[in-house]
Amino acid sequence: MTALARAIEVTRRYGEVLALDRVSLDIRAGELVGLLGPNGAGKSTLINLFVGLRRPTSGTVELLGGSPQNPVTRRGIGVTPQETGLPESLRVGEIVGFVSAHFPEHTDKGELLDRFGLSDLVKRQIGGLSGGQKRRLAVALAFAGKPRMVFLDEPTTGLDVEARRSLWDGVRAFHDEGGTVLLTSHYLEEIEALAERVVVVGQGRVLADDTMRAVRDMVGVRRVSFAAEVVPELPGVLGSEREDGRINLVTTDPDRLVVELVRSGAPFSGLEIRPTTLEEAFLAITSKETADV
Numbered sequence: 001m002t003a004l005a006r007a008i009e010v011t012r013r014y015g016e017v018l019a020l021d022r023v024s025l026d027i028r029a030g031e032l033v034g035l036l037g038p039n040g041a042g043k044s045t046l047i048n049l050f051v052g053l054r055r056p057t058s059g060t061v062e063l064l065g066g067s068p069q070n071p072v073t074r075r076g077i078g079v080t081p082q083e084t085g086l087p088e089s090l091r092v093g094e095i096v097g098f099v100s101a102h103f104p105e106h107t108d109k110g111e112l113l114d115r116f117g118l119s120d121l122v123k124r125q126i127g128g129l130s131g132g133q134k135r136r137l138a139v140a141l142a143f144a145g146k147p148r149m150v151f152l153d154e155p156t157t158g159l160d161v162e163a164r165r166s167l168w169d170g171v172r173a174f175h176d177e178g179g180t181v182l183l184t185s186h187y188l189e190e191i192e193a194l195a196e197r198v199v200v201v202g203q204g205r206v207l208a209d210d211t212m213r214a215v216r217d218m219v220g221v222r223r224v225s226f227a228a229e230v231v232p233e234l235p236g237v238l239g240s241e242r243e244d245g246r247i248n249l250v251t252t253d254p255d256r257l258v259v260e261l262v263r264s265g266a267p268f269s270g271l272e273i274r275p276t277t278l279e280e281a282f283l284a285i286t287s288k289e290t291a292d293v
């Protein structure tokens with residue numbers, strides 16, 4: 001399958017901040033990929049590199065087989081950034097016409113508005129739309145130029161459940177017709193509803209790149225934490241680290257791990273078991289730093 005967007009060993013710095021650290025990623029034709037990660041993980045930076053808004057500090061970014069800096073290449077994509085500002089005095093129908101006119105081919109206006117639940121608002125001025133309606137319009141505009149690929153950065157932030165579902169339907173319809181999508185989200189639920197492949201990013205690195213099912217299984221991991229000098233070999237430990245005199249073990253089976261810990265007879269205190277966030281789970285599992293436990 002052809003890669004429509006490609007990052008090869010891409011690093012991006014903003015002064016002292018290392019936003020992306022040697023990221024390699026291929027988005028192939030027809031894929032719907034979810035980019036999941038906490039605030040500051042580097043998701044928007046990656047999207048901005050793919051769509052040519054920024055350049056990498058090192059490494060290579062390719063878009064539709066060419067350079068994202070080339071405006072002709074960019075005609076083949078649609079983008080909704082995290083924040084958008086649309087002219088308040090234009091009507092919904094007018095802005096769709098205006099954006100569409102920039103592309104050699106465009107999606108039928110009625111069909112586009114219908115897809116994103118905006119048909120009743122065609123004559124409404126943008127200034128008179130609710131926040132959720134504006135967001136849906138901003139996302140719909142990414143599809144106006146019959147793109148081969150769309151990039152959606154946090155498309156449903158601020159939307160209520162119904163508006164979110166309507167937007168998801170629009171994205172799915174595009175994908176069902178063969179369109180390629182890369183979207184970012186903080187919400188596992190959103191990625192789960194749409195994407196088959198999920199790329200988890202944290203601290204500028206790709207922590208996991210797998211099917212939704214595999215990532216979901218990883219989310220079930222727990223952190224077993226206690227204070228101890230030495231820890232015996234224990235079963236089912238996916239990752240471990242030592243922090244302030246405590247040992248943190250990541251496992252899918254905390255009950256068994258605790259039973260084996262007690263059985264081992266090794267002294268310990270302050271036992272805690274808690275769920276991990278997605279980022280914690282992946283950072284722990286992929287951490288090179290296994291500490292001397």
Ligand SMILES: Nc1ncnc2c1ncn2[C@@H]1O[C@H](COP(=O)(O)OP(=O)(O)OP(=O)(O)O)[C@@H](O)[C@H]1O
Binds near residue numbers: 014
């Ligand atoms: N223009 C900039 N100048 C300085 N630092 C920046 C700039 N843009 C991003 N950063 C930093 O780069 C890192 C990655 O930011 P980025 O916006 O890509 O993350 P994100 O995963 O999209 O986060 P969010 O979910 O909050 O949007 C953060 O530490 C951020 O503060």
